[in-house]
Amino acid sequence: MKELNNLIDHVVQRVSANLHAPGTDISRYVADQIPLDSHALYYAFYALTHQHPLSFNFKHSSLAGTYFLGKTEVELSIVYKCDIRGDELKPKGTVVEIDGSKLRLFQDERISIRHSFLMKTLVHNNSHDAENVEIFKILNTVALHYANIHGTSVEGCLIEPFATVDFSTCHNCKVGAYAYVQADDLRGEVVEPGSVRIEKTGQFKLQYQYDRDVLEKYIRLDENCRPSGVFMEFCESRKTDFEPVYNAAQPEIPVDFPDTSFVGHYSLIRGDCAIGHNVMVCQRAYVENSRLGDGSNAQENCYIINSTFEGMNVTAHGGKVINTDLGRRTFTGFNSFIHGTEEARVAIGKHCVIMPHTIIDAEEPISVPNGSLVWGLIRTQADVATNTILLEDLKGLNRLDQGGLRAEGDLAAFVEGFVHRIEHILEENGAFFDASDPDTAGHAQKTQDLGYNTVQSYMGGDLKGLCPTIRIEPLIP
Amino acid sequence: MKELNNLIDHVVQRVSANLHAPGTDISRYVADQIPLDSHALYYAFYALTHQHPLSFNFKHSSLAGTYFLGKTEVELSIVYKCDIRGDELKPKGTVVEIDGSKLRLFQDERISIRHSFLMKTLVHNNSHDAENVEIFKILNTVALHYANIHGTSVEGCLIEPFATVDFSTCHNCKVGAYAYVQADDLRGEVVEPGSVRIEKTGQFKLQYQYDRDVLEKYIRLDENCRPSGVFMEFCESRKTDFEPVYNAAQPEIPVDFPDTSFVGHYSLIRGDCAIGHNVMVCQRAYVENSRLGDGSNAQENCYIINSTFEGMNVTAHGGKVINTDLGRRTFTGFNSFIHGTEEARVAIGKHCVIMPHTIIDAEEPISVPNGSLVWGLIRTQADVATNTILLEDLKGLNRLDQGGLRAEGDLAAFVEGFVHRIEHILEENGAFFDASDPDTAGHAQKTQDLGYNTVQSYMGGDLKGLCPTIRIEPLIP
Numbered sequence: 001m002k003e004l005n006n007l008i009d010h011v012v013q014r015v016s017a018n019l020h021a022p023g024t025d026i027s028r029y030v031a032d033q034i035p036l037d038s039h040a041l042y043y044a045f046y047a048l049t050h051q052h053p054l055s056f057n058f059k060h061s062s063l064a065g066t067y068f069l070g071k072t073e074v075e076l077s078i079v080y081k082c083d084i085r086g087d088e089l090k091p092k093g094t095v096v097e098i099d100g101s102k103l104r105l106f107q108d109e110r111i112s113i114r115h116s117f118l119m120k121t122l123v124h125n126n127s128h129d130a131e132n133v134e135i136f137k138i139l140n141t142v143a144l145h146y147a148n149i150h151g152t153s154v155e156g157c158l159i160e161p162f163a164t165v166d167f168s169t170c171h172n173c174k175v176g177a178y179a180y181v182q183a184d185d186l187r188g189e190v191v192e193p194g195s196v197r198i199e200k201t202g203q204f205k206l207q208y209q210y211d212r213d214v215l216e217k218y219i220r221l222d223e224n225c226r227p228s229g230v231f232m233e234f235c236e237s238r239k240t241d242f243e244p245v246y247n248a249a250q251p252e253i254p255v256d257f258p259d260t261s262f263v264g265h266y267s268l269i270r271g272d273c274a275i276g277h278n279v280m281v282c283q284r285a286y287v288e289n290s291r292l293g294d295g296s297n298a299q300e301n302c303y304i305i306n307s308t309f310e311g312m313n314v315t316a317h318g319g320k321v322i323n324t325d326l327g328r329r330t331f332t333g334f335n336s337f338i339h340g341t342e343e344a345r346v347a348i349g350k351h352c353v354i355m356p357h358t359i360i361d362a363e364e365p366i367s368v369p370n371g372s373l374v375w376g377l378i379r380t381q382a383d384v385a386t387n388t389i390l391l392e393d394l395k396g397l398n399r400l401d402q403g404g405l406r407a408e409g410d411l412a413a414f415v416e417g418f419v420h421r422i423e424h425i426l427e428e429n430g431a432f433f434d435a436s437d438p439d440t441a442g443h444a445q446k447t448q449d450l451g452y453n454t455v456q457s458y459m460g461g462d463l464k465g466l467c468p469t470i471r472i473e474p475l476i477p
Numbered sequence: 478m479k480e481l482n483n484l485i486d487h488v489v490q491r492v493s494a495n496l497h498a499p500g501t502d503i504s505r506y507v508a509d510q511i512p513l514d515s516h517a518l519y520y521a522f523y524a525l526t527h528q529h530p531l532s533f534n535f536k537h538s539s540l541a542g543t544y545f546l547g548k549t550e551v552e553l554s555i556v557y558k559c560d561i562r563g564d565e566l567k568p569k570g571t572v573v574e575i576d577g578s579k580l581r582l583f584q585d586e587r588i589s590i591r592h593s594f595l596m597k598t599l600v601h602n603n604s605h606d607a608e609n610v611e612i613f614k615i616l617n618t619v620a621l622h623y624a625n626i627h628g629t630s631v632e633g634c635l636i637e638p639f640a641t642v643d644f645s646t647c648h649n650c651k652v653g654a655y656a657y658v659q660a661d662d663l664r665g666e667v668v669e670p671g672s673v674r675i676e677k678t679g680q681f682k683l684q685y686q687y688d689r690d691v692l693e694k695y696i697r698l699d700e701n702c703r704p705s706g707v708f709m710e711f712c713e714s715r716k717t718d719f720e721p722v723y724n725a726a727q728p729e730i731p732v733d734f735p736d737t738s739f740v741g742h743y744s745l746i747r748g749d750c751a752i753g754h755n756v757m758v759c760q761r762a763y764v765e766n767s768r769l770g771d772g773s774n775a776q777e778n779c780y781i782i783n784s785t786f787e788g789m790n791v792t793a794h795g796g797k798v799i800n801t802d803l804g805r806r807t808f809t810g811f812n813s814f815i816h817g818t819e820e821a822r823v824a825i826g827k828h829c830v831i832m833p834h835t836i837i838d839a840e841e842p843i844s845v846p847n848g849s850l851v852w853g854l855i856r857t858q859a860d861v862a863t864n865t866i867l868l869e870d871l872k873g874l875n876r877l878d879q880g881g882l883r884a885e886g887d888l889a890a891f892v893e894g895f896v897h898r899i900e901h902i903l904e905e906n907g908a909f910f911d912a913s914d915p916d917t918a919g920h921a922q923k924t925q926d927l928g929y930n931t932v933q934s935y936m937g938g939d940l941k942g943l944c945p946t947i948r949i950e951p952l953i954p
Contacts, residue, residue: 005952040928045728050938054945060952249520249724249931449937451517453930453947454726460926461527463952468531470930471948475940476539477480 001036004062004465008078011142014115018140018156020188022173026158029142029225030117034080039064039221039465042081042246043454045266045283046072046472051446052087054106056472063455063467065246067266067283069447070125072112075431078117083284083300086111087443088126089136090360098130105133121159122148122317126428129169130154145173145227146235146301148317148334155446160193161227162219162318164334164356177227178210178219180334180357193219196357196375200417204409208355208376212284218337218359226420230361231337234320238286238303242268250452260433265452267298276311280429280444285315293328295431297444302332306342310350323362324348327370331422333358340366348374353391353418373415376404478513481539481942488619491592495617495633497649497665503635506619506702507594511557514540516942519558519723520931522743522760523549523949528923529564530585533949540944542723544743544760546924547602549585555594560777560794564586564909564920565603565905566613575607582610590615598776599625599638599794603905606630606646613644622704623712623778624652625794626812637670638704639696639795641811641833654704655687657811657834670696673834673852677700677894681886685853687834695814695836705784707838708814711797715763715780719745727929737910739921742776742929753788757906757921762792770805772908774921779809783819787827791902800839801825804847806900810835817843825851830868830895850892853881868892 008030016026042065046056049069057073066079070086089109090096096103111125112135121143127136132153143149143159151167159165160177170186176193181333183199191197194210219229245251251265257275266283273287276294281287285298288306293311298304301318315321319332323340327350332338334356340346344362348354349370360366360378367381368374374390386403394400395412407414426432430442457467485507493503519542523533526546534550543556547563566586567573573580588602589612598620604613609630611892620626628644636642647663653670654805660676668674671687722728728742734752743760750764752770754772758764762775765784770788774782780797787805792798796809800817804827809815811833817823821839825831826847837843837855844858845851849865863880871877872889884891903909907919934944 002951006954037669048933048935048945050935050940060954099589247726340855340935449935449941451933451936453932455930456525456928458525458527458952459928463527463954464926466952468525468952471950471951473946473948475480475935475943475945477483477940 001464002462004036004039004078004463007060007062007076007466010076010115011078011115011117011140012073014018014140015117015142015158019158019174020156020170021158021174021190022320024158024174029144029160031157032120033144034064034078036465037076039080040457040459041210043456044068044467045452045454047447048451048453049447049449051449053089054472054474055089055110056470057106058455058467058470061467062457062465064457064465068218071108072113073110074113075225076115077113078119079113080119082118082121082123084113084123085282085300086125086136087447088124090127090133092109096130096133098128101130103130103133107112107134109134109136111136111138115139116141116143118143118149120145120147120148120301122146124148124150124300124317126151127153128167131169144334145232146318150317150334160221162231162335163191163237164318164354166334176358177221178215178231178335182356193221198414200409200413204407204411206405206407206414208405210377214359214377231335235301236245236301241270241286242266242284249454259448260430260435260445262447264447265450267474277434278431279446280431280442280447295426297425297429312426312431314422314429316356316425324360327352329422330354331425331440337361348372351391353422354473391419478941479939481513481516481555481940483541484537484943485594487553488555488592488594488617491617492594492619492633494637495649496635496651498599498635498651498667500612501635501651503619506621506635506637510553510621510703511541513942516555516557517934517936520933521545521556521944522929522931524924525928526924526926526929528926530566530568531949531951532587533947535932535944535947537946538944539934539942540936541942548585549590550587551590553592554590555596556590557596559595559598559600560759561588561590561600562759562777563602563613564924565601567604567610573607573610575605578607580607580610584611586613588613588615593618593620593628595620597622597624598777599623599627601625601662601777601794603628604630605644608646623795623812627794627811637698639708639812640668641795641841643833654698655692655708655812655834659833665864673832675891676887677890681884681888681891683884683891684880685882687854691836691854708812711814712778712781715856718747718763719743719761726931737907737912737922739907739924741924742927755908755910755919755921757908757919757924762864772903774902774906774908789903789908791899791906793823793833793902794935797859801837804829806899807831808902814838825849828868830899864874868896 039062044063046067046068055071059075060080061074065081136152139155141154141157145161147159148164154170157173159175162173162178164180166182175191179191180196194215196208199205219231255269261279263281264283267285271289274291278295280297286303288305290304291308295312296309299317302315303320305322307324313331314331316334318335321338324346330352336358338360340362348368352372355375376387400407430444501738506719516539521540521543523545532548536552539555542558571582614630616632618631618634622638622941624636625641630641631647633649635651639655641657643659652668656668657673657762671692673685696708732746738756740758741760744762748766755772757774762778765782767781768785772789773786776794778795780793782799784801789806791808793811796811798815807829813835815837817839823846829849832852853864877884907921
């Protein structure tokens with residue numbers, strides 16, 4: 001274990017030096033978060049398909065329990081039970097347009113994780129960093145429980161539990177627990193816990209801030225930087241359910257589904273579930289007694305329990321949907337918590353956008369009208385009046401101050417951009433797949449023929465918990 | 478599958494060209510032996526420990542279901558459900574003495590498998606090829622079901638089912654089914670099926686030839702080069718028992734055993750078993766309702782059923798011991814078949830040597846005296862008189878023609894060499910381990926902290942059934 005401890009110390013030093021945040025003791029976030037023996041206990045999985053460019057380079061790292069798909073390099077890092085998904089990495093030759101300039105990729109894009117500590121973090125690419133079009137970079141960064149790093153380069157950052165950095169290039173930032181930020185370039189910022197912010201420079205800005213007592217209930221860090229609250233309890237109490245799945249070499253999938261759909265072997269499907277056409281269920285998604293209509297998807301770390309999805313429903317990474325009925329084309333954002341009960345079900349109409357990091361924790365039955373934007377904390381039907389607005393109405397405004405949400409600027413551009421992004425997500429996932437046109441295939445179809453290779457660390461000696469150097473390249477006949 | 482078929486054709490051409498045996502159609506031995514889909518079904522395993530030099534290089538090969546331990550390279554080969562065990566590869570700096578000349582290894586020795594087709598073959602090193610001290614070479618070779626390649630370079634060879642090449646450098650040889658050969662250098666020879674031969678040039682020679690009707694019963698190749706008979710039925714009927722073991726990421730071991738012993742996760746332990754101290758049970762060993770006394774070992778592809786081992790019992794690769802009681806220090810050679818029944822148990826005394834490729838197929842209770850050498854086919858107690866001799870008696874002879882065995886030369890040297898080899902095997906396996914002296918540790922102790930990494934092939938497309946290029950090197954802190 002000697003070398004694993006050395007590596008942890010090294011990463012703490014690197015992140016501390018780069019965060020430039022005096023008074024933030026990185027070691028408290030990292031030390032003893034993972035029982036040292038666990039690094040040797042869990043396999044890392046890398047997925048092979050014949051449809052994705054392949055390249056894995058692992059060096060001097062601990063990869064326990066992590067899932068990799070797509071070109072990835074990991075060096076001098078601890079990556080623990082993370083999902084690293086590179087199925088939207090841009091291939092060589094792709095032309096990227098940024099502010100009118102055109103860039104042609106000289107190499108296939110790859111995910112690069114160096115000098116970092118990621119724990120239960122989700123990394124998905126679809127990147128936009130103009131400075132690093134060939135490299136999706138995670139450098140000198142600590143990202144903790146159920147955080148999402150999405151489309152985002154992060155350098156010298158600390159990302160607390162359940163936070164999401166989305167489409168924002170972040171340098172030397174501290175992002176608080178359950179904060180969501182989507183804001184071009186961020187440099188040296190401290191994003192407060194529970195702050196939700198979507199900003200496009202010169203166009204629009206939306207902001208919402210969770211109250212301190214709400215954070216105290218749902219997600220808080222104690223004096224030792226350990227997370228607790230409803231979100232942690234919810235996720236951690238279902239952790240052992242995944243054990244039999246992760247103990248199998250290639251687990252069986254206990255549900256029938258059409259061959260246009262994909263259900264990951266390392267997802268968990270329980271009880272009475274129905275899977276429609278063109279559906280994508282990612283690894284580490286949890287689906288119980290639910291119906292996923294045609295074109296829906298259930299992304300990593302999402303939980304869908306006792307719920308129905310009419311169809312074309314996106315559940316973004318970490319979204320939780322319990323005792324809820326979603327109308328067609330309704331979108332659930334990152335780490336949202338839509339929590340109905342048997343007595344107090346939640347019904348969301350069609351074409352709704354549930355903003356990232358929204359909490360609906362129903363104390364009574366709740367119904368949200370078709371075409372709504374939904375944000376913040378909703379507990380009763382009365383809250384729906386303050387915390388939703390019709391997307392069509394929002395498009396006509398250039399300022400809104402309602403239910404804690406402050407929005408200004410070209411809000412039609414915001415709405416159209418968001419709706420366009422949902423369409424893009426559906427398309428990328430293969431929701432519109434038509435067998436007569438191969439170009440309509442997306443992740444659900446391209447990931448079909450998936451093989452899993454596994455990596456385990458050294459099990460004894462000074463190197464215990466660290467993996468050997470591994471390089472996997474495509475076979476070129 | 479296109480590229481897999483190309484590779485199979487390539488290997489057939491290479492072996493055919495190098496075997497120099499007109500009339501031998503290699504493609505008949507290879508074609509359709511393995512259902513093509515199976516290449517994509519099964520994982521390959523490579524074992525990591527912190528005690529063995531590590532290096533794996535896999536290129537343009539199919540590795541389905543194979544187990545690797547120690548430095549290995551595989552290129553342009555089909556290696557299917559084999560055990561490739563390199564725990565006796567010599568480290569850099571080892572001095573090898575051959576006929577008085579001393580050679581110092583310039584690099585760590587490695588196993589190299591190129592342009593070859595191995596199917597359920599066991600490869601174990603402890604090599605002796607003076608021309609290739611750094612490379613344990615398997616080149617342009619076809620080796621089939623339950624064949625053993627042991628301590629042996631093979632080039633341009635065809636090795637039929639249940640054959641063993643042991644300590645013999647073989648060039649351009651055809652070794653028939655159930656033949657055993659241990660004979661320094663072999664060039665261009667055809668070794669007849671069922672021929673057992675141990676020869677040390679200028680010192681001694683022992684030979685035994687199974688009758689055609691015995692081979693017909695136990696192991697024969699039909700007109701399509703497919704093996705059948707008692708041996709195949711015995712092994713193949715227990716094949717599915719291993720499935721749950723190989724479907725688990727790290728299977729549990731359903732028996733308690735002392736921490737000086739090793740029981741491989743990919744062995745099969747069933748029923749009521751007892752494992753003593755300093756015992757080694759290798760992957761793909763099958764142990765059922767049996768007792769393995771202190772210092773015993775159960776090597777790859779061995780079956781030990783309803784039997785007791787007093788202690789210090791070696792069961793070499795592929796040995797089968799059923800309804801049998803073995804006295805202390807009794808050795809069972811490669812692919813021997815010691816088959817008692819409930820009504821007709823077999824009792825072998827202590828300090829016996831059951832020659833490689835011996836068949837005891839009891840029609841009545843059989844008892845073999847202490848200190849016997851045992852060979853050929855034994856069915857009744859009367860056969861014991863013809864097919865055994867006391868080792869002490871043999872040492873006094875320079876010629877023997879008894880029970881089909883013809884031996885001549887310095888037979889004391891043969892006996893002493895064999896006994897010495899058994900001591901060496903026990904020592905290598907850690908049978909004499911004493912916790913107060915770390916130098917006494919052997920495989921059973923050094924393999925304790927074993928991690929398993931797995932490799933799966935591409936699951937679709939032209940490359941289906943072939944593995945990506947994989948390189949694993951030690952982490953050097």
